[in-house]
Amino acid sequence: MSDTHDWIMEQASLLRDRGETTPRPARDPVNQPQVHTWLEAIGDPNPVYRDTPEATEVHGGPVAPPAMAQVWTMYGLDPHRPADDPLHSMMQVMDEAGFTSVLGTNCDQTYDRYLRPGDHVTVTTRLESVVGPKRTGVGEGYFVTTRSTWRVGDEQVATMLFRVLKYKPGPRSSGPDPSSTVRPARNRDSEFFWEGTAVGELRIQRCNGCGALRHPPGPMCPHCHATDQGHVVSPGRGHVYSYVTHHAPQVPGKQLPLLLAVVELDEGVRMIGELRDGTGSRLEPLSGPDSGAVEIGTPVEVGFERIDDDLTLAVWRVVDGGSA
Amino acid sequence: MSTTAPQVEHQLPPWELPVTTTLVVSTALATRDFQDVHHDRDLAVQRGSKDIFLNILTTTGLVQRYVGEWAGHAALIRACELRLGAPAYPGDTLSFRGTVSEVLQVGVETRQVVDVVGSVSLGDHVTARVTVVLPAGAQA
Amino acid sequence: MSVPFSGAASVAGIGATEFSKESGRSELQLSAEATLAALTDAGLSPGDVDGLVTFTMDNTAEIALARELGMGELRFFSRISYGGGAACATLQQAAMAVATGMADVVVCYRGFNERSGQRFGQVQNWAAGQSNTNGLDNAWSYPSGLSTPAATVAMQARRYMHEYGATSRDFGAVAVADRRHASTNPAAWFHGKPITIEDHQSSRMIADPLRLLDCCQESDGAVAIVVTSTERARDLAAGAVPVLAAAQGSARDQFVMTSYYRDDIGIPEMGVVGRQLWAQSGLGPADIDTAVLYDHFTPYVLMQLEELGFCGPGEAPGFVADGAIELGGRLPVNTHGGQLGEAYIHGMNGINEAVRQLRGTSVNQVEGAAHVVVTAGTGVPTSGLVLGRDG
Numbered sequence: 130m131s132d133t134h135d136w137i138m139e140q141a142s143l144l145r146d147r148g149e150t151t152p153r154p155a156r157d158p159v160n161q162p163q164v165h166t167w168l169e170a171i172g173d174p175n176p177v178y179r180d181t182p183e184a185t186e187v188h189g190g191p192v193a194p195p196a197m198a199q200v201w202t203m204y205g206l207d208p209h210r211p212a213d214d215p216l217h218s219m220m221q222v223m224d225e226a227g228f229t230s231v232l233g234t235n236c237d238q239t240y241d242r243y244l245r246p247g248d249h250v251t252v253t254t255r256l257e258s259v260v261g262p263k264r265t266g267v268g269e270g271y272f273v274t275t276r277s278t279w280r281v282g283d284e285q286v287a288t289m290l291f292r293v294l295k296y297k298p299g300p301r302s303s304g305p306d307p308s309s310t311v312r313p314a315r316n317r318d319s320e321f322f323w324e325g326t327a328v329g330e331l332r333i334q335r336c337n338g339c340g341a342l343r344h345p346p347g348p349m350c351p352h353c354h355a356t357d358q359g360h361v362v363s364p365g366r367g368h369v370y371s372y373v374t375h376h377a378p379q380v381p382g383k384q385l386p387l388l389l390a391v392v393e394l395d396e397g398v399r400m401i402g403e404l405r406d407g408t409g410s411r412l413e414p415l416s417g418p419d420s421g422a423v424e425i426g427t428p429v430e431v432g433f434e435r436i437d438d439d440l441t442l443a444v445w446r447v448v449d450g451g452s453a
Numbered sequence: 454m455s456t457t458a459p460q461v462e463h464q465l466p467p468w469e470l471p472v473t474t475t476l477v478v479s480t481a482l483a484t485r486d487f488q489d490v491h492h493d494r495d496l497a498v499q500r501g502s503k504d505i506f507l508n509i510l511t512t513t514g515l516v517q518r519y520v521g522e523w524a525g526h527a528a529l530i531r532a533c534e535l536r537l538g539a540p541a542y543p544g545d546t547l548s549f550r551g552t553v554s555e556v557l558q559v560g561v562e563t564r565q566v567v568d569v570v571g572s573v574s575l576g577d578h579v580t581a582r583v584t585v586v587l588p589a590g591a592q593a
Numbered sequence: 594m595s596v597p598f599s600g601a602a603s604v605a606g607i608g609a610t611e612f613s614k615e616s617g618r619s620e621l622q623l624s625a626e627a628t629l630a631a632l633t634d635a636g637l638s639p640g641d642v643d644g645l646v647t648f649t650m651d652n653t654a655e656i657a658l659a660r661e662l663g664m665g666e667l668r669f670f671s672r673i674s675y676g677g678g679a680a681c682a683t684l685q686q687a688a689m690a691v692a693t694g695m696a697d698v699v700v701c702y703r704g705f706n707e708r709s710g711q712r713f714g715q716v717q718n719w720a721a722g723q724s725n726t727n728g729l730d731n732a733w734s735y736p737s738g739l740s741t742p743a744a745t746v747a748m749q750a751r752r753y754m755h756e757y758g759a760t761s762r763d764f765g766a767v768a769v770a771d772r773r774h775a776s777t778n779p780a781a782w783f784h785g786k787p788i789t790i791e792d793h794q795s796s797r798m799i800a801d802p803l804r805l806l807d808c809c810q811e812s813d814g815a816v817a818i819v820v821t822s823t824e825r826a827r828d829l830a831a832g833a834v835p836v837l838a839a840a841q842g843s844a845r846d847q848f849v850m851t852s853y854y855r856d857d858i859g860i861p862e863m864g865v866v867g868r869q870l871w872a873q874s875g876l877g878p879a880d881i882d883t884a885v886l887y888d889h890f891t892p893y894v895l896m897q898l899e900e901l902g903f904c905g906p907g908e909a910p911g912f913v914a915d916g917a918i919e920l921g922g923r924l925p926v927n928t929h930g931g932q933l934g935e936a937y938i939h940g941m942n943g944i945n946e947a948v949r950q951l952r953g954t955s956v957n958q959v960e961g962a963a964h965v966v967v968t969a970g971t972g973v974p975t976s977g978l979v980l981g982r983d984g
């Protein structure tokens with residue numbers, strides 16, 4: 130590995146070793162006007178966030194939307210950051226190493242309880258991991274993951290795992306023209322599938338006679354011979370049954386090399402599709418023996434790639450093992 | 454190959470939300486996120502974006518509004534995992550779809566796991582899993 | 594009523610054009626030349642032919658070929674679908690027609706400018722655009738980009754490696770054997786150009802795990818084979834090479850190249866063929882002296898050895914090790930050089946090699962070859978033959 134990589138990982142290790150920051154209090158306690166501003170902008174009609182009988186009935190009074198947890202401790206326009214802010218420090222390291230662009234990829238929050246006006250939260254943050262370099266659809270970069278905890282006094286009220294991709298923008302290749310993607314032949318037996326992908330649904334044919342699931346679909350159930358066929362919408366989770374990295378020849382509408390898989394869904398049916406990384410970006414195989422971001426058994430979940438009004442393809446995202 | 458079906462998935466009613474400049478800016482300010490890419494079009498373009506775009510806190514808020522409107526006011530949101538994808542620009546439409554994918558029993562609580570996808574014309578803007586507790590007796 | 598089939602019909606003549614990358618003539622002309630050569634080999638003339646069989650994919654109509662050669666009346670014509678899976682089935686059709694008296698002399702032919710014209714190795718947009726069930730089947734793979742033969746085979750190969758621990762070097766053993774045999778065959782494109790396993794391992798990736806040297810060539814050329822009754826063939830110029838067995842096979846949940854939806858993927862359709870070949874001929878793998886196994890891509894040669902019963906499931910990597918499928922080994926495979934070494938004529942050139950082995954005229958002759966098994970395209974509904982030495 131390069132000197133730059135070693136330096137990044139060394140800095141990451143130092144920042145990680147610092148552990149949690151000292152608790153930083155919110156500018157204001159949880160308050161109804163700020164909640165109202167939020168509700169107005171988001172358009173959330175839920176009465177429990179307002180002074181209503183429903184709020185009293187469910188929570189004994191109004192509460193703040195849980196999604197606001199982080200809002201209370203936002204820095205706002207103040208350009209100063211505490212010296213120990215690990216995300217800010219790590220961003221500076223990455224900038225210095227030439228990874229100047231940033232993209233949020235994950236934000237996972239948990240809520241221990243709903244906050245009420247008057248609660249004064251503090252936040253602590255620690256650097257959880259820095260993973261890379263990864264070649265992604267936008268360029269080469271590192272995934273930086275932090276974990277924050279909000280407390281009222283000693284009581285934990287919310288947590289957040291936040292992951293960003295800090296990357297070097299890749300050269301913008303002219304790239305293939307997606308509109309040249311080979312179009313699927315479709316007819317009345319398969320149309321429901323393509324109508325599903327167009328609205329972000331992975332549909333599996335389900336026999337209305339015996340309940341059997343089937344993909345690819347057909348007009349008559351091979352088990353009970355019913356011709357009354359419906360479908361279920363799959364959550365779209367499964368694993369790689371087999372896969373291939375296509376290098377040559379050129380494929381219309383695709384950038385090579387192209388990772389393709391046969392995915393076995395949790396429902397038991399299999400489907401063919403392109404493999405993507407966890408952010409939905411093109412998964413570029415790294416050379417060398419450790420290229421395996423994918424292997425048989427790797428968990429994947431469905432995503433959708435809209436080509437145009439006529440075609441949306443299901444793609445398969447590698448479910449990130451998270452913070453290695 | 455085929456197998457017999459699991460219990461039929463419960464679908465949330467779809468929701469379409471037009472993304473406007475006002476939405477992007479008002480929510481950015483309401484979430485106290487003053488990064489220029491969420492309110493200053495010129496700077497956003499200069500930084501390589503097509504336009505200003507929704508911030509992550511707002512996406513979190515919209516996902517929870519979507520699930521909350523389905524679950525009812527007495528429901529409690531316990532967790533919300535977001536995976537972010539294509540940016541949501543003004544002029545686009547954010548289309549939400551949701552499915553109850555799991556029902557978990559944690560102590561006395563029955564938690565429903567709702568898979569939400571919010572898509573825009575560029576693809577999936579957000580893929581989320583929201584864990585919500587419905588009040589006893591309520592059946593979503 | 595059942596007609597005794599095994600041995601009733603024979604190959605009486607074989608013919609071919611040269612194999613090249615640019616034939617410089619039409620596909621019709623190629624097939625006409627090959628057919629004439631096969632008839633000459635048999636000591637027959639076009640006027641003796643009353644039946645023609647080819648591939649559904651072939652661009653030359655039976656009537657066009659008949660016109661060029663001045664054939665008279667035809668009373669039997671038939672085509673077989675599924676690409677290279679048709680190869681041995683053309684002889685099955687011909688042999689059935691002859692055995693039942695539906696025809697006396699049937700020519701099986703296949704000719705194409707597959708390198709200088711439409712190349713099968715490229716993405717075949719038309720295959721996804723067909724307005725038939727094959728087009729609908731391809732809708733589940735082509736739009737995602739799984740659209741070349743190599744990639745569809747690589748998908749199976751990866752799973753095979755996972756299940757049995759096979760490696761790229763095991764696939765390479767097939768390429769090395771083919772190229773060794775081609776190197777001594779003057780008719781082969783790769784005459785005089787053997788390769789080593791290191792050459793194979795350093796060839797570029799086409800569809801990982803398949804490398805360039807795992808993939809067959811693309812070729813221009815034509816092959817024709819004359820079938821008539823064994824009785825008649827014995828009196829003809831080249832004698833008889835009896836068709837001891839001929840079978841087609843398609844397995845449960847079959848697709849063309851993308852049979853990925855059945856419980857165990859792989860090529861069980863070749864097992865369907867193999868079981869019929871042994872039952873019809875009364876022979877078994879141990880009776881086979883040399884084999885011509887369809888080799889558009891090396892991994893399927895390993896899987897065929899298993900499906901035909903030459904070894905057990907997952908044992909092919911061991912079976913092909915140490916030169917066992919090369920001349921002098923326990924089962925020489927593709928002594929003409931196969932489609933990797935000689936030419937890719939959709940499997941038909943391999944049938945000619947089987948005939949040469951049984952006549953004792955192969956440039957890589959297996960001493961005393963009495964029984965040869967030949968297979969057709971893999972990954973698709975397919976076919977196979979057992980040919981024997983007469984008498």
Ligand SMILES: [Zn+2]
Nearest residue numbers: 336339350353
């Ligand atoms: Zn049924």
